[in-house]
Amino acid sequence: MEGLAMAKKETRFQADSLTSQGTIMTHVITDKTTGVQYLLAISPNMGSGLTVLVDADGKPLLNKVD
Template sequence: MTKTRKEKTNILKERFDVAVGGLEQGFSVITDKQTGVQYLAVNNSGVSVIVDKDGKPLLSEQETTSDNKISPF
């Protein structure tokens, strides 16, 4: 069964937390609630994983979920 656009959007909202702000709202930090991995999204540019000094993905300090079965596609 193919998911509708609205269903996909709802699944994405459940899985990801978006914090908008900085430099005149030019970027957002997106956190995957399941893995804790954080991404930097720059308006009109792209998205990149945020890494620590060792090159490993920066993880959020918030509690993550263990259900890895959510997919918007």
Template sequence: MFGEKKESRFVTILSESAKGGGIARVMVDTETGIQYLFVYALEAGGLTILADEDGKPLINEEYRRKKD
């Protein structure tokens, strides 16, 4: 339990400076492969799912854990 090294569920695949001094990150849930956009600046931030033109979540298969 304690001291065990566990893989992170979310990984950052892109990090950029945004206008106004903020940061924009694309993160991936390694269990589902779903990508999220996380933006923050000063004391405010927001998180949203990245979606295709049909509104379906963008999946990054490279990071998705396969279910056995």
């Protein structure tokens, strides 16, 4: 878009860690707005899944993000 200043878009989610075992990759992702943490599991050619991480009481795990 010529002539228009493009504003930098803030990313809401932050990938905190990556683990790989065989062909399965797992990521812990944090929502920078709420601090809620999610687990993303990816298996090529099989699919993927996303779930919220919870503590022993069933409450979402929170990570304080700057």
